[in-house]
Amino acid sequence: MSLDLATARRFSVAPMMDWTDRHCRFFHRALTSRALLFTEMVTSAAIIHGPRERLLGFDAVEQPVAVQLGGSDPKELAEATRVAAAFGYAEINLNVGCPSDRVQSGRFGACLMAEPELVAECVRAIRGVTDVPVTVKCRIGIDDQDTEESLDRFADAMVEAGVAALYVHARKAWLKGLSPKENRTIPPLDYPRVYRLAQRLAPLPLLINGGIETLEAVQAHLVNVSGVMLGRAAYHDPVLLSRVDTEIFGAPGAPFDLKSVLATMADYAETQLTTGVRLNNITRHMLGLANGRRGARTFRQVLSVDACKRGAGPEVLWQAYNALEQHESAAA
Template sequence: MPATPTLDAASKANGPSRRFSVAPMMDWTTPHFRYLARLLSRRTLLYTEMVTTGALIHGDTERFLRHDPSEYPLALQLGGSDPAELAHCARLAEQFGFDEVNLNVGCPSDRVQNNMIGACLMGHPEKVAEGVAAMIAATDLPVTVKHRIGIDGRESWEELCEFIEKVSAAGCKTFIVHARIAILEGLSPKENRDIPPLKYDWVYRLKQEFPHLEIIINGGIKTFDECHEHLRHTDGVMLGREAYHNPWLLAGVDTEFFGEPAPIASRQEALRAMFPFIQSELDRGVYLTHISRHLMGLFHGMPGGRQFRRHISENAHKPGSGLEVIEAALAKVREPEPATMAEV
């Protein structure tokens, strides 16, 4: 794969650029998707899925934190609220080579609420501040927080500012703001990604009210034009579902937002560059379908893209399936000319 520049000591201390990042998404931002994303963009900041502190402390730590060095810059997202546990996991993040450790204060699912994880912590800013302070004391990595603009019953502008004030006083300098409230009673996690209205103006106001903080905007962003508009008001943009379902978008990031050449010229080149990695995963005993499911959007909108997806869907799950399935799927798509920019 293309060589990925390593961060020097000064860059490590200040943290990676957050001008453009891909959101942490459960079951989606796995090492397999992140490897593809890094082939498409050297500069995009990538995030792991949320990993709970309990899973890291009491589970298979190596498995949860496993990643390829080519994925850097890479941030670890934690779910938890106990300061001692968060501090321990922040040390693990540094030990395993991550570039940032992020605290999830946005996930609305019932399961995490019951463990005082995610969006419910918006109602407990002091607890978030304690956790952040413990993490900062435990590591030299940047400690960031990803959160909503509120939760049901605590959704005023004043309460959002109170949250920012208390957590920033604990030492957090970077806030990644999903511009929706989370409805903890009555909406599913999926509905919480669409139904509460987006309030981008609130995120803009946060940057005005707290100019010394780094404010990154997230939620419903799909195009580079939208990104540029948000960057007029905030320090960075974070894309989620659009980057996953249409990953070729990432191939334009380095040029569009960093003024650097695109690292790869075509979708086919990107996928073929993954072959050695895919084979190494197959050799480890990983089923092809666990890898191929993250490739389905690569030929989004391209002639033959539907046939590409169908062939993989019908064959990747079969016993013994390997690279020949990907090769056969690739034969069904046409890429008229090399692209150096993402179609957005």
């Protein structure tokens, strides 16, 4: 692990379904050695009954990395935690923020904010089977809840249950009337409410999430909270992550070097291809690497189209790089 977990939480990349898989995390780690990374949410039932290595396996280089669990059955979550903890994750996080219909039907995610006592029971069950720090990620509320009273009640239950930190998405989740996509943008952001909670819960670490798109905004939030979590902004503009170690953690570092990152990922791809992984499963996370540069569109096309072709190998990364260089040379 590059640094202690409490420090790593200063900046984290959010768990995102279908995105923050092991290939994405390896890629992100090539850009920042210090940020805390998260898995996709994995349900407790999937861990118990599904292919564990595929769901939970990761490269040690990814550390520090947290696993996010979804579920509402304390016994099942405890069993899943035993399995997940054995893989060596730095943190166990419980999802109480996802608003999707699929999640609601399974009685986990944001709908659990209406049941703080049950979530607290889940946290205690998880903590009872591991020494790994246990955290919760939630919203500021759901539907018609009063975000002052209900969020305090929920947070107090988490503190009493012994969470090591609380991640708060600064929006309500509207479980009735909004799609998961709409829930990411339509409910208004309320950063001051999260700041008040952070002050109230201190010294418990409180990490803010939601609508944060720049490192300048991260710095502004860090005046009021212990850490900041970025999701889609970090995924779509991954070069942003190359500035995190120096600008957020104050560590010495070199300027972003696309060629160096591609070399790291080409070596990684070569190894992964021998295990049956398809190249596009890796390159799909890298499409934003040339954002803002001439030839970025061609760069994306090569990584997305050519990487899908039968027999595609690491040379595709260099084809994308050379295409970018040609565009920039022609424009010079």
